[in-house]
Amino acid sequence: MRDTTSELLTRSPRAIDVARAAGVSAATVSRAFNEPDKVQPHVRQRVIAAAEALGWLPHGAGSALARRRSLIAGALIPTLANGIFAAHVAALQETFAREGISLIVSVSNHDPAQAMRDVQAMLTRGVEAIAVVGEDFGDAIFDLMTARKVPYVVTHGFSAESRHPTIGIDNFQTFQEITQYLLRLGHRTIGMIAPTQKNNSRVTARVAGVRTALAEMGLAIRPQHFCEGPWSIQFGRESLRAILAADGPRPTAIICGNDQIAFGVLTEAHMQGIAVPEELSIIGFDDDPISAHTTPPLSTVNIDRTLMGQLSAQYLLAQLQGGTPALPPPMTATLIPRGSTGAVHP
Template identity: 50%
Template sequence: MPLSARARRATGRAVLGDVAKRAGVSTATVSRVYNEPEKVSAEVQERVRQAARELNWIPNAAGRALASKRTHIAGAVIPTLDDQVFASQVAGLQTVFAEAGITLFLGVSNYDPEQALAQVRAMLTRGVEAIAIVGEAHRPELFDALRQYRVPYVVTYAYRPDSPHPCVGFDNRKAFFDLTSHLVELGHCNFGVVMPPASDNDRVQARLLGIRQALERHGLAVRPDNVREGAPSIAFGRESLRSIWQQSSARPTAIVCGNDLLAIGVLLEAHALGIDVPRQLSVTGFDDIAFAKEIRPALTTMRVDTELIGRLAAQRLVDTLNGSGGAERGMTGHEVKAALTLRESAARAPSPVRHGKA
């Protein structure tokens, strides 16, 4: 009995020889269709793929990797799945990788550098060909491992011209410099800041730097009792405004939030406390999530196309794997611009209350 028939009878599944027989080609041609399709005509490719579909046959990943010396697997490590911006980035990665015949492995670090390192090491041992990681604030061992395995990578959701890493994202410092400068131009001098934790988060650190630099340019600064750092959530946004309003010795007229969820929490708590936004208090967010324009007052924020970041990052990695990546041409990254989106939650600073003489 032929080996292919024995294998099929033992497993109940079709094997490569069955596909070749149905398509009327050799087993070598079937292998080339999946490993080196550029060497096979479109007509033969379609015939082989149709035969595979009819027989419900899927190429063996391990055998494919041995034949082509490629695994056709890429990895991505993101901080959380609870944030729309990272989910849309993964969608962009998936779209491009799928078109290139690459399977995406996803890891979540929960904002923990040790978990990020463990995820990357696990992916490397499983043969990923390329990796996308969010941000630069990772353990040195992570980048050492990528270099040791000679696996191309990109840093996403962050960009700075002097980064030692290939970056596909936006300039967090500049985005918050521009946002804060807009509020200063509206006459605001007393600011509050509500941010996710800055520890081990280069994006938040850059955002805080942008705020500070914009204020310093005008001789201003944020009072320490008007700064809050905590979970990037609506609940923490509410808690932060309540705390600032109750404890601050000089209440702010504008609050800059690190993301839209925090800003929405601030808006909800302002309503609960009877604070008029934007007449008494201006509030800004970041990301421009879907709900930002639905809440009232609609949220002034910065928009970043995170799905585009994912697609650009994946395309860079695919090009590198195919020998046409920008790294060979000295390209260190790609900047996606953040755009200020003006809505109702930010307005001119309220005029100081003037008290007449008795």
């Protein structure tokens, strides 16, 4: 006897429900996910659409289901364009590998829809735990992991107010401290060049930290001294040119959202004949290996992303072993003053 609509609403959807909704056999549903090359594309799309509408996901491989282990973990990162995530992923992989668990990595490109597709694909393959960079994907993606009883952790930002387990630095506090460092050097007209804040709450917290530190001194970033865009050397150069061309006093210091932007600002300052740090102090973020070798060496902030990856994997492994681990405290971000920052010259 077929299930009634009311019965479907009171139990979890099954493969047979997807088959009925898509007008195919249960075997075709299985092949659509496990052997997609054996299913015509338009049929597979119909099956996937039916599965999404019903909120159904297949279990992992049969062997994994039989032993209730897939020995696979997942990592969702926002981009491959920035090497800062490499050390984090490498540490995740190494720590999981010691326990016989392989790591698969997906890239969301800061797109919540892509992130959802990536997580669905991971769950389809039976991943046991997932480390996610940032929490800018909406509730649905985390509700899905929770519903499937897959432990997860949000990395690269610690927030005591978050409803998710988080491991990383306090981005607000870190950029507040960067600003206070420049204020102690006597800077009062400070600009900022940041990566885009869209779908990136970490950057939003950093901008807020700068603004708060300035407000505590009765100061603010002038609108013409704030730029937001791609995290690239070219954007750093273009932004400094725009700031220098604007009306009003020039900033004596620029806070950059990462070292790539700072490299661009430093390059453009040289091209414009601006002495660093005598006329303009520049500070980056990430401690890129190149930052110690620029002229002058770039002041920046170091985060131990290897440790972040290790802590994240250890937290997830403890959950997989049936424990209820406590989250580690916020990680320390280390300010590294170098030759690109200095006291304001009268």
